[in-house]
Amino acid sequence: MEFEPVIGLEVHAQLKTKTKIFCGCSTSFGAPPNTHTCPVCLGMPGVLPVLNKKVVEYTLRMALATDCDISPNSRFARKNYFYPDLPKGYQISQYEQPIAQNGYIDIEIEGEKKRIGITRIHMEEDAGKLSHDPDRPLSMVDFNRTGVPLIEIVGEPDIGSPEEAGEYLRQLRAIVRYLGICDGNMEEGSFRCDANVSIKPRGSETLGTRTELKNLNSFKHVEKALTFEINRQKDILADGGRVVQETRLWDPDKNRTTSMRSKEEAPDYRYFPDPDLLPLVIDDEWIEAVKKNRPELPAKKRERFVDEYKLPANDAGILTSSRELADYFEECLKTFPDPKQVSNWIMGSLLGLLNAQGKTIAESPILAQDLAQLLKLIADGVISGKIAKTVFDEMAQSKRPPKEIVAEKGLVQVTDKKAIEAVVLEVLARSAQEVEAYKGGKTKLLGYFVGQVMQATKGKANPKIVNQLLKAKLET
Structure with missing residues (x-):
């Protein structure tokens, strides 16, 4: 029997x-x-939580960016479970x-577009962090992360392959970074996901x-797991x-998943309004007010780069992969308005x-205006x-403008x-022998x-003039 996968992702983004x-x-x-x-995030008796307005604003940015329906009335609930990294014995979610609710984003795989539904986006607080001693039966807990604001983006089970899952995550990460609400750092855990996966007979x-x-x-x-x-x-x-419903851990060293615990359902958490x-x-x-201040999002920017600058779709996709990179590209164009040349030098x-x-583009040792000046x-x-390649390398080392380097080193063509x-x-x-062979x-x-x-x-001769003169001499 031929099977097909059904995948849904639950993504947590830590708000900035x-x-x-x-x-x-x-x-x-x-x-x-x-x-x-403090007593509030540690859940001490008698304390009261006060909602951070900026958390709501950032969540609204994401809801609008993914075409969600925004609820005029929403409320927080207590998600009850007992674990050492949860000081209150419940999580506010x-x-x-x-x-x-009811949003979506569009992804593209091998030139084909596909819409992935978003069931809901909600706010919640993060838990603490446990670290386990490898040599002793001892665990330690750090509550610094407790109460850090998160949004959870619950996707519909519309994803049909690991590759689609990877692209969906990349698009989500690009959106939260463009919006300025999350740094998207997966290694530090500020952008992370859980994956729900099952298989079914094809067409069923x-x-x-x-x-x-x-x-x-x-x-x-994500794709390997x-x-x-x-x-x-x-x-x-x-x-x-028979496949057992459970939570499994991905072991990147062994490239396999291992059983962690049986999968909880909503009744297990005994939700009730906080x-x-x-x-x-x-x-x-x-x-x-939030709509007025939202930036151009990656998908729209990518389309604009193709239409306005006549760039290939691949170039536009790379240049808009981060807001900072797209801004760098357009800053170069202010001085040197040749999109394809600028694109080639940036991507190469x-x-x-x-x-x-x-390093990231934000840490680039070469300023956008200096790269544009080099191309000019x-x-x-x-x-x-x-x-220019030599000058570029020197710019990267010394962080000096190209004109200064060219003048100092006598590199004028x-x-x-x-x-x-x-x-x-x-x-x-x-080169008499080579000349004879050329004419032959x-x-x-x-x-x-x-x-x-x-x-x-020493590379200083104008290549165009060199070619012209050589052809003239060789063909006479």
Whole structure:
């Protein structure tokens, strides 16, 4: 029997607020354990939570960006479970009345567009962090993360492959980063997901038993874990077995999932409305205010780059993969309005440099206006493309503008025809055998002659003039 997977993702995005969702403690990452805590986030008796307005605003940004219906009235609920990283014995979340529902995002796989539904987006607080001693039966808990604001984005089971799941996550991550509400750092856990996966006979409407996968902290791990789990479930059914509903952990070292616990359902958490928090009322005026300040989102920007700048879809996709990279590209165009040339240098030399150094575009040692100035020097014939590579490397090291480097090192391109002609004649004079071969039909030797002239001029001769002079001399 042929099976097909059914996948739904639950994505948690940590919001970039300065303080926690219900108290004034800092949300900064990396502080000493248990230093960003207070009686409110630790759940001490007699304290009351106060909702952070910025959390609601950021959630509204995401709801609008994914075309969700925003509820005029929503409320918080207590999700009850007992675990050492949960000091109150419950987590404040939303259940029956979430802030947003019924949205979607569009993804593209191999040129085909597909719409992935979003069931709901709701706000909640994060739990603490447990660390386990590898040598002793001892665990330690850090409550700094307790109360850090999250949004949970619950997707519909519309995803049909691990590749689609990876692309859906990339699109979501790009959106939250464009909106400025989450840094999208999967390694630090500020953007993470759980995956629900089952398989069913191809074409059937009846869903199979699903498992939930946890510990997925990279796009690669998500795709690998889903591939393994789909094949595991197929093997079980092929052997006449039964898939058990459970939560499983992905082990990236062994490239396999392992059983963690039986899967909980909503009744297990005994949800009920939080009596300490009033219902949240969102009026049209608030929604309109958020709409006015929302940025151009990645999908729209990608389409605009293709239409306005006539870029290939692949170029536009790479350049709009982050808001900072797209801004860098458009900043270059203010000085050097040749989109394809700018795109080629950014995607080639610049991103190659940043990848080698492990830096983001925001950390680029080369400013946008300096890269544009370098390209203008090439276009104006001041330096050759070959010398531009040398100047680029020096810019990356010294962070100086290209004009300054060119002037200091005497790299200005030679455009004097008489000076270049003298070198051409000298090269041809010492290459009698190659000249004879060229005239005998081996025209590919032109590249050899060009290389000799460029070497003799230390790369400074204008390549166009060199080619013109060589052809004129060789064909007479």
